[in-house]
Amino acid sequence: xxxxxxxxxxxxxxxxxxLLDSLAQLAMKKGLADTGITSITFHNVFEFGLxxxxxxxxxxxxxxxxxxxxxxxxIIYRIDLSIAMPVGSAAYVFIPIMAIMxxxxxxSPIRWLGIALVILxxxxxxxxxxxxxxx
Amino acid sequence: MTTVVKVILLIVxxxxxxxxxxILFKKSANTVDVTNIRGVSxxxxxLKKLLADRLIWIGFxxxxxxxxxxxxxxxxxxxxxVFPIGSIQYIFVLFSAHIFLGEKIDKMKLxxxxxxxxxxxxxxxx
Numbered sequence: 001x002x003x004x005x006x007x008x009x010x011x012x013x014x015x016x017x018x019l020l021d022s023l024a025q026l027a028m029k030k031g032l033a034d035t036g037i038t039s040i041t042f043h044n045v046f047e048f049g050l051x052x053x054x055x056x057x058x059x060x061x062x063x064x065x066x067x068x069x070x071x072x073x074x075i076i077y078r079i080d081l082s083i084a085m086p087v088g089s090a091a092y093v094f095i096p097i098m099a100i101m102x103x104x105x106x107x108s109p110i111r112w113l114g115i116a117l118v119i120l121x122x123x124x125x126x127x128x129x130x131x132x133x134x135x
Numbered sequence: 136m137t138t139v140v141k142v143i144l145l146i147v148x149x150x151x152x153x154x155x156x157x158i159l160f161k162k163s164a165n166t167v168d169v170t171n172i173r174g175v176s177x178x179x180x181x182l183k184k185l186l187a188d189r190l191i192w193i194g195f196x197x198x199x200x201x202x203x204x205x206x207x208x209x210x211x212x213x214x215x216x217v218f219p220i221g222s223i224q225y226i227f228v229l230f231s232a233h234i235f236l237g238e239k240i241d242k243m244k245l246x247x248x249x250x251x252x253x254x255x256x257x258x259x260x261x
Contacts, residue, residue: 029209029214039138045207048210072160076164086244089255111257114256120254121249122247123247126247127247
């Protein structure tokens with residue numbers, strides 16, 4: 001395999017990594033919401049930490065993060081970091097589209113514009129090969 | 136300091152820590168001879184090699200700090216406020232990968248990255 005070239009396989013791995021990351025975020029947000037703490041200062045940051053770590057959801061989130069981290073290590077030897085990270089933003093496209101299909105969420109025209117921009121941005125980033133500006 | 140300013144600074148800090156971590160991971164991955172990575176066993180050997188590298192663990196430390204600052208920010212603000220600001224990581228990684236890893240910045244990558252950032256801001260704010 002040619003190093004640095006975005007193949008379909010690498011793309012699929014990045015998407016899977018995205019999905020795991022989103023799941024971890026979701027679990028952690030749920031766990032944090034359960035603590036009931038909405039403002040953090042130096043006085044309660046310790047209490048916040050303890051309460052968070054006593055939540056099952058936060059630990060589930062951390063576990064999913066570890067799995068996605070190992071997957072990420074498998075991704076990055078194949079491709080430039082400055083390509084892998086923007087391509088990883090495909091989650092911003094898949095999640096709203098899934099929300100439309102399965103949750104029947106309404107998507108505003110501005111959000112559609114954003115989705116189109118991310119798709120185009122990934123397309124351009126993945127094409128990156130020619131005309132180096134800085135090197 | 137108002138909560139809004141505090142949250143913005145925390146997210147920017149969190150993304151900077153995140154990018155430092157990723158630069159270290161990639162630096163470590165770059166030291167491995169990739170031609171030998173084949174099949175499941177090849178990947179296990181590769182992962183073992185990486186996990187024996189100190190850079191990975193330093194990167195992991197940065198990642199933990201990143202998650203901690205992210206959680207502190209997230210607990211005080213809506214996800215729809217936190218996420219658009221987080222897209223600054225793509226700008227950070229573009230330049231730091233050039234400086235520290237020698238990855239080239241070309242017109243395609245620059246345009247693509249800026250479009251991704253603009254797109255994420257529109258998706259997550261609206």
